[in-house]
Structure formats: structure tokens, C-alpha cells
Amino acid sequence: MKSKHQKSWSFIIFLTVLFMAVVVLFPYFEQALWGFSGKSALISRATLWELTVQHLVLVMLSGTLSLLAAFLLGIFAITPAGREFRDLLLELATIGETFPSVAIIALAVPALGYGMLPTLVALFIYGILPILRNIIVGIENIPAGIVDTAYGTGMTRWQVLAKIEIPLALPVIVAGIRTSVIINISAATIGATVGAGGLGVPIISGIRTYSPLLIIKGSVPVALLAILADNLLGKAEEMLSAWSQGA
Amino acid sequence: MISLRNITKIYGGRAAVSNLSLEVSEGELCVLIGPSGCGKSTTLRMINRMVDPDQGTVLVSGSNVKSLRPEALRRSIGYVIQSIGLFPHMTVFENVAVVPRLLKWNTGRIKDRVAELLVLTGLEPAIYSRRYPRELSGGEAQRVGVARALAADPPVLLMDEPFGAVDPLTRSKLQAEFLTIQRRLKKTVLFVTHDVEEAVRLSDKIAVLRDGFLIQYDVPEAFITAPADPFVANFLGSDFSLKMLSRRLVKDYCASLSPSESVPPLPRINDKTTMKEALSRFVSSGSNRLLVESSSGAPVGQLELRSLLKPFRG
Ligand SMILES: Nc1ncnc2c1ncn2[C@@H]1O[C@H](COP(=O)(O)OP(=O)(O)OP(=O)(O)O)[C@@H](O)[C@H]1O
Numbered sequence: 271m272k273s274k275h276q277k278s279w280s281f282i283i284f285l286t287v288l289f290m291a292v293v294v295l296f297p298y299f300e301q302a303l304w305g306f307s308g309k310s311a312l313i314s315r316a317t318l319w320e321l322t323v324q325h326l327v328l329v330m331l332s333g334t335l336s337l338l339a340a341f342l343l344g345i346f347a348i349t350p351a352g353r354e355f356r357d358l359l360l361e362l363a364t365i366g367e368t369f370p371s372v373a374i375i376a377l378a379v380p381a382l383g384y385g386m387l388p389t390l391v392a393l394f395i396y397g398i399l400p401i402l403r404n405i406i407v408g409i410e411n412i413p414a415g416i417v418d419t420a421y422g423t424g425m426t427r428w429q430v431l432a433k434i435e436i437p438l439a440l441p442v443i444v445a446g447i448r449t450s451v452i453i454n455i456s457a458a459t460i461g462a463t464v465g466a467g468g469l470g471v472p473i474i475s476g477i478r479t480y481s482p483l484l485i486i487k488g489s490v491p492v493a494l495l496a497i498l499a500d501n502l503l504g505k506a507e508e509m510l511s512a513w514s515q516g517a
Numbered sequence: 518m519i520s521l522r523n524i525t526k527i528y529g530g531r532a533a534v535s536n537l538s539l540e541v542s543e544g545e546l547c548v549l550i551g552p553s554g555c556g557k558s559t560t561l562r563m564i565n566r567m568v569d570p571d572q573g574t575v576l577v578s579g580s581n582v583k584s585l586r587p588e589a590l591r592r593s594i595g596y597v598i599q600s601i602g603l604f605p606h607m608t609v610f611e612n613v614a615v616v617p618r619l620l621k622w623n624t625g626r627i628k629d630r631v632a633e634l635l636v637l638t639g640l641e642p643a644i645y646s647r648r649y650p651r652e653l654s655g656g657e658a659q660r661v662g663v664a665r666a667l668a669a670d671p672p673v674l675l676m677d678e679p680f681g682a683v684d685p686l687t688r689s690k691l692q693a694e695f696l697t698i699q700r701r702l703k704k705t706v707l708f709v710t711h712d713v714e715e716a717v718r719l720s721d722k723i724a725v726l727r728d729g730f731l732i733q734y735d736v737p738e739a740f741i742t743a744p745a746d747p748f749v750a751n752f753l754g755s756d757f758s759l760k761m762l763s764r765r766l767v768k769d770y771c772a773s774l775s776p777s778e779s780v781p782p783l784p785r786i787n788d789k790t791t792m793k794e795a796l797s798r799f800v801s802s803g804s805n806r807l808l809v810e811s812s813s814g815a816p817v818g819q820l821e822l823r824s825l826l827k828p829f830r831g
């Protein structure tokens with residue numbers, strides 16, 4: 271699970287600064303441009319900063335809920351009682367990933383109406399899958415001898431889980447979180463079509479009005495955010511992987 | 518101390534262990550030996566309830582293990598397996614401290630105990646306490662495995678090929694050290710191995726298994742004088758009696774020199790070496806007498822070739 275190139279802190283800091291700079295400075299750039307072409311009326315009401323916050327709230331809120339749900343489902347799946355659901359859950363996770371998130375959002379709208387809720391629900395469900403799969407696989411791939419001796423020392427099921435299995439599977443679990451977050455940062459843009467706000471708003475209106483600048487206004491921060499999350503969680507994964515191997 | 522009474526374990530319609538009965542007395546080291554898949558590990562694991570038998574009872578210190586909570590039982594039984602299973606995210610200290618921590622000892626007591634065990638198993642605490650398993654050699658890892666099993670001073674030890682994964686020289690060293698520890702601590706040990714030499718060296722008694730059945734259970738000498746059947750004789754090998762010589766020490770067989778006699782010019786051998794090594798010395802020197810000397814080099818007696826022929830009694 272270890273990535274080939276080491277993630278560097280300086281690149282992560284650079285990305286953060288770049289992202290902040292884009293979000294803060296883009297409106298000035300835009301104003302200058304619109305002012306010149308006289309189309310300022312088209313600027314969306316929410317500022318880019320507000321859209322970014324909305325976007326982050328969507329991703330983080332759904333992500334936290336996905337993580338909780340994935341843990342509950344994952345831990346259930348590796349119990350003797352959950353064994354028969356294990357294959358089903360893994361299969362669901364694989365199918366789910368090939369299922370477009372647009373479709374999930376579209377399906378959620380009739381049930382939950384417009385706004386943030388259907389998007390949150392869609393991102394939540396979508397985000398569970400990679401984490402769940404990595405929890406199951408990560409725990410199952412721990413060498414049998416380690417788990418065997420853990421029980422042999424007299425640990426209970428929960429102690430084995432908390433002291434041995436979860437710590438040792440953590441790098442793999444974080445890799446799942448990483449995939450989940452990156453997918454959802456881009457999937458959250460679609461939320462704009464159903465009124466959830468976020469960085470998808472300028473992209474969608476840019477498509478409607480054939481305005482490349484608006485599309486860039488939304489997509490550049492989304493792309494930067496995805497790269498930043500990828501590097502940050504990649505770094506976490508690297509550090510945890512070193513830690514769980516004793517370093 | 519450990520009694521297995523007619524235990525049977527069935528996997529997929531096949532008996533991995535069949536109607537097996539075995540008694541290990543307190544302070545004894547019993548070696549389970551037999552071909553791969555004969556049920557050694559399964560037998561061992563039924564004692565600490567890693568596996569529950571389909572039939573029969575297991576008693577440890579007089580109580581039926583079925584009546585005990587598996588976790589409580591396991592905390593009172595040391596367990597070492599071939600892959601050792603050190604926890605890679607914990608230091609040597611934390612690995613050894615696992616059971617004391619589960620038993621909620623206070624930190625001072627745990628610290629003292631871990632240091633004591635590392636010294637006992639030949640690991641300098643100042644050097645090794647803070648190392649991680651990946652920073653240990655195979656032999657060092659095995660020592661930590663033994664230290665961890667001994668941590669809470671359990672009366673019973675279960676060891677499943679604990680020295681299986683190291684080179685012969687390291688293994689021999691680990692065996693010698695373990696024997697020293699065992700003579701001091703007098704644990705009741707059930708020890709699984711494939712290696713006849715290891716069985717001969719460590720055991721008070723040997724149990725030979727085949728296809729889940731206990732074929733013969735006796736003191737090692739009995740296997741020379743009265744092997745139960747051709748399978749046992751064959752499995753232990755035609756050089757079994759030579760291996761048995763490694764249980765005897767030169768100092769127990771040497772004849773003292775008369776005070777008047779001058780020191781004869783003979784090949785020398787240390788009094789703490791085994792009779793097996795003495796045999797090798799006889800062969801290599803071509804002499805039928807050896808001069809036995811103490812570690813300081815002082816002559817203590819002489820060893821006759823025919824002393825090798827002293828019979829083994831079962
Ligand atoms: N959990 C299990 N499920 C199914 N079969 C098993 C299980 N554990 C052991 N067996 C079978 O039971 C038999 C005895 O296994 P066991 O591990 O006790 O042998 P062993 O004597 O320890 O062998 P080795 O020397 O190779 O370690 C084997 O045929 C093995 O395949």
C-alpha cells in the first residue's frame with residue numbers, strides 16, 4: 271500500500287498556500303476581467319470563499335459519517351456473525367465504485383428533495399465503500415501468527431481489535447479514506463445541480479453560460495483541493511505505515 | 518498438572534486428534550513429536566482453548582479448562598509459536614509487557630519484571646527494551662517470544678516449534694539457554710518439535726504422534742530399549758542412540774585419576790561437554806582414552822571409550 275514516491279511536507283505546504291492564494295485572489299482577477307468586459311452582473315452571489323467552505327463542509331461531514339458507518343460495517347463483517355455478509359459487502363463496495371455518483375444524487379433527489387441533504391446522503395453512501403473495503407482487507411491481511419498470539423496472550427476479541435488489528439491495518443484503512451475523500455471532493459461538485467452549493471456552482475453556471483472563466487473558477491480549486499487531500503492523506507498513510515512496522 | 522483425557526478433534530470429517538490421553542506432571546517438559554499434520558499443534562491448542570475438543574476433557578492444574586474463561590486461562594499459560602508473532606508496532610518492552618498489562622499490574626512492577634525477563638533470556642534491557650521487532654535478528658526475536666510467554670510467571674508453557682525458524686547454531690544456543698532457564702524455573706512445558714535432536718536434548722518425556730494418535734509416551738531412554746513399533750523406531754531414526762548421547766555429560770562418566778599418577782599425554786576434553794561430542798573426539802583423535810579437564814584446564818579424570826557403552830535404561 272506504500273506509494274512509490276515519498277510525499278513531502280514542503281509540497282503539501284506549497285499546495286495549501288497555492289490553494290489559499292487561488293481562493294483569495296481569484297475574485298480580484300475575475301473583477302478585473304469582468305470589469306473590463308462589463309459582465310459583472312453574472313458573478314454568482316456567493317463568494318468563492320463561501321463556496322469553498324460549503325464544499326469542504328459537504329465533503330467532511332459526509333466523510334466523517336462514512337468513516338463511522340464503514341467502521342461499524344467493517345467490524346461487523348469480520349465477526350463470525352457477519353461472515354456471511356462479508357462477501358456481499360465487498361462485492362457491493364466494488365460495484366458501488368463503478369456506479370456513477372451523479373446517478374446516486376439523481377436517485378436521492380426524489381426522496382429527499384433539493385438542497386444539501388440528497389448530496390450529503392449520496393456522498394455518504396459513496397464514501398463508505400472504499401473505506402469499508404480497506405478495513406476488511408486490511409484486517410484480514412495481518413499475518414495469522416500475530417493475531418494468533420494476540421489471542422494466545424489472553425486478549426479479548428475487542429482487545430485484539432483495538433490493540434492489534436486496527437493499529438496494524440491503519441495504513442490500509444487510511445488509504446481507503448484517501449480514495450474516499452478524493453472521489454468525494456470531485457463528486458461533491460455535482461451537488462450544485464441539486465442546490466447543495468459548493469465549488470460546483472460556478473462550474474455549472476459556467477457550462478450554462480459558456481463562460482470558461484466560471485468553469486475555471488470552480489474547477490481549479492476543486493482540483494487543487496483533491497491534490498492537497500491526496501498528498502496530505504498520503505503522508506498520513508506513509509507515517510502510519512512506518513509506525514505500524516515499528517519505526 | 519496438564520491432563521488430556523480421551524480428547525478428539527475433528528476437522529472436516531477427519532480426526533486431527535483421536536482419543537488422545539496424556540499426563541504431564543508438574544515441572545516436567547514433555548515433547549510432542551511426529552510427522553507434519555499428525556496433530557501436534559491441534560493438541561497444544563486444545564490446552565489453552567485456542568481450539569475446543571469435540572470429545573474428552575482437558576485439565577490444567579486440576580481444573581477443567583471448559584469451566585474457565587478462555588482469556589483468563591490463556592493469561593495463566595505462556596504460549597510461543599514458530600512465527601513468534603511479535604507485535605510489530607510495539608517495542609520489545611511493550612511486547613513482553615502484554616500479559617502483565619492485561620492483568621493490570623502497576624507500572625513499577627511491570628518495568629522490573631520486563632527487565633528481569635530480558636536479562637533471563639539473554640537480552641540486555643538497556644539495548645533491547647526500546648527496539649522494535651523488525652530491528653531484531655531471528656534469534657533475538659525468539660528470545661523475546663520466550664520472555665513474553667514467561668512474563669506473568671505462568672506455571673504452564675505451551676511451545677509450538679519455538680526455535681524452528683533459526684539456523685542450527687543459534688537453535689542449539691537457544692536450546693541450551695532454555696534448558697538452563699527451565700532447570701531454574703521448573704515450568705510444566707508442552708513442547709512441539711519436528712526435530713528429534715531437539716526432543717532428545719530438552720525432554721523429560723517424549724510423546725510420539727501419528728495421524729492424530731498417541732503412539733508412545735515415555736522417557737527418552739525407553740525409545741532405545743523398547744520402541745512401540747517400527748514407525749516409532751523409523752521416525753526417531755537409526756542414529757537415535759547417538760543423539761541420546763547428547764543427554765549425557767562427560768563429567769558423569771569420567772574415571773578419576775589416581776593421585777600418584779602423572780598426567781597422561783592424552784587428547785583433552787572439557788568436562789561439561791556431552792558424550793556425543795566425546796564420541797566425536799574419540800573418532801577424530803583415534804585414541805581410546807581422553808583426558809578430562811575442567812574449564813580452567815585442570816585435569817579432573819580420564820574417559821574410556823567403553824564408557825560410551827553404558828546401557829540406557831527405560
Ligand atoms: N483450523 C483447521 N481447520 C481445518 N483443518 C485443520 C485446522 N487445523 C488443523 N487442521 C488439520 O488437522 C491436522 C493436524 O494439524 P496440526 O496443525 O495439528 O498438525 P501438526 O502436527 O502441528 O503439523 P505441523 O508439524 O506441520 O505443524 C492437519 O491435517 C490439518 O490440516
Ligand SMILES: [Mg+2]
Nearest residue numbers: 557558559677
Ligand atoms: Mg504444527
